[in-house]
Amino acid sequence: xxxxxxxxxxxxxxxxxxxxxxxxxxxxxxxxxxxxxxxxxxxxxxxxxxxxxxxxxxxxxxxxxxxxxxxxxxxxxxxxxxxxxxxxxxxxxxxxxxxxxxxxxxxxxxxxxx
Amino acid sequence: xxxxxxxxxxxxxxxxxxxxxxxxxxxxxxxxxxxxxxxxxxxxxxxxxxxxxxxxxxxxxxxxxxxxxxxxxxxxxxxxxxxxxxxxxxxxxxxxxxxxxxxxxxxxxxx
Numbered sequence: 001x002x003x004x005x006x007x008x009x010x011x012x013x014x015x016x017x018x019x020x021x022x023x024x025x026x027x028x029x030x031x032x033x034x035x036x037x038x039x040x041x042x043x044x045x046x047x048x049x050x051x052x053x054x055x056x057x058x059x060x061x062x063x064x065x066x067x068x069x070x071x072x073x074x075x076x077x078x079x080x081x082x083x084x085x086x087x088x089x090x091x092x093x094x095x096x097x098x099x100x101x102x103x104x105x106x107x108x109x110x111x112x113x114x
Numbered sequence: 115x116x117x118x119x120x121x122x123x124x125x126x127x128x129x130x131x132x133x134x135x136x137x138x139x140x141x142x143x144x145x146x147x148x149x150x151x152x153x154x155x156x157x158x159x160x161x162x163x164x165x166x167x168x169x170x171x172x173x174x175x176x177x178x179x180x181x182x183x184x185x186x187x188x189x190x191x192x193x194x195x196x197x198x199x200x201x202x203x204x205x206x207x208x209x210x211x212x213x214x215x216x217x218x219x220x221x222x223x224x225x
Contacts, residue, residue: 031211033212033213042215042216042217042218043157043201043215043218045208045212045213045214048208048209048211048212050211055209055212056208056209056212058208059208091156091157093157095211097211100145100147100162100164102147102159102162103149103157103159103213104159105156105157105158106156107155107156108156
């Protein structure tokens with residue numbers, strides 16, 4: 001398996017622009033997680049899905065953030081409009097629902113908003 | 115609420131043994147996990163303890179004491195490539211499958 005695939009790897013955008021981050025989980029994994037990592041706040045869970053259904057989005061910082069999982073093999077995280085404080089590394093991770101908490105993380109998207 | 119506390123930095127020399135501690139406070143407890151992250155890389159899963167005691171995987175071992183709300187990761191025969199950040203993680207108030215991560219311990223292995 002190719003692992004969890006995220007795109008793009010790097011994104012530089014101007015404040016106010018829309019940003020869409022993409023994730024393809026490992027085939028067969030039925031849980032998907034979006035995390036954000038910054039020096040100040042560490043790894044924060046934004047939202048997670050089980051069987052394509054959003055379970056908890058309480059970590060989404062503002063209404064500017066939205067996430068979808070239209071099918072088992074694809075998820076997006078959208079920021080509209082983007083702000084400089086959104087600059088971070090965004091990770092997608094997937095796992096089996098009944099696993100021993102072994103997430104597989106993607107390589108991440110480094111987002112810079114200028 | 116939920117919190118996991120771990121030291122921010124640890125330094126050790128090649129070939130030595132190092133222990134990274136983690137204390138946690140969670141509303142419910144379903145086990146403690148450990149992840150490794152090299153600079154510029156993604157976190158990778160190392161181990162999971164659901165029950166008290168020691169779990170060994172090669173040079174790495176992880177220990178859990180639920181009564182003390184405490185766990186540690188033990189790294190033996192340290193190698194330069196072990197220089198990385200190490201995170202403890204546990205699920206809690208956001209569901210059994212949603213991990214909250216500690217702030218991470220940066221391990222520097224010196225020659």
